[in-house]
Amino acid sequence: MPSPSTCPCGGATFATCCAPYLDGQAVPQTAEALMRSRYSAYTLGQEAYLRATWHPSTVPAGTIINENDATRWLGLEIKSALRLRKRQANLLESPDADTVEFVARYKIGGRAHRLHEVSRFVRETHDGVARWYYLDGSFPD
Structure with a gap:
């Protein structure tokens, strides 16, 4: 995991990136900001935030983060700018729906995934807010 001052999602500092969302002081204004904050929540074991930001129609009934899980999160990459521009073009058709493509790297038991x-x-x-x-996700080939 990055140094304490670096945001787990890759932002400059945790205090100015994901912390305000995880602390409930701000609401992510974009789907990408929400996805980044959810990644940070996974790295910090903040299940309550994950539940609060998961759509009620698809949120799992059971535990999201297992306390005995030995996952060590290594980093997050938002996919290419070209894909982001394409996604933003689609946003005009449906401003209340979006997709974010990412790769999250992690280790379990010394093995990288x-x-x-x-x-x-x-x-x-x-x-009024x-x-x-997060609705769901798919895994490209």
């Missing part, structure tokens, strides 16, 4: 996912997000307004929620 990577999770390549295209995550779907939806934005809904509750109590628009919030992004």
Whole structure:
């Protein structure tokens, strides 16, 4: 994991990147910011945040993070700018839906792994506040 001042998602500093979201002081304004904050929540074991940002229609009933899990998160990569531009072009058709493609690297028991996912997000307004929620993901070849 990066140094304490570096955000786990790769942002400059944790205090100015994901901490305000994880602490409930701010709401991510984009699907990508939510995805980055969820990655940080996984690295820090913050199950409550993961549940709060998972869409109620797809949130798992059981535990999301196993306390005995020996996963060591190594880094996050948002896929190429070309894919991001394509995603933003699609945003015009549906401003309340978005996708984020990423690769998260991690180790379990000394063995390196990577999770390549295209995550779907939806934005809904509750109590006058628009919030992004993780809906589900697929795994490209």
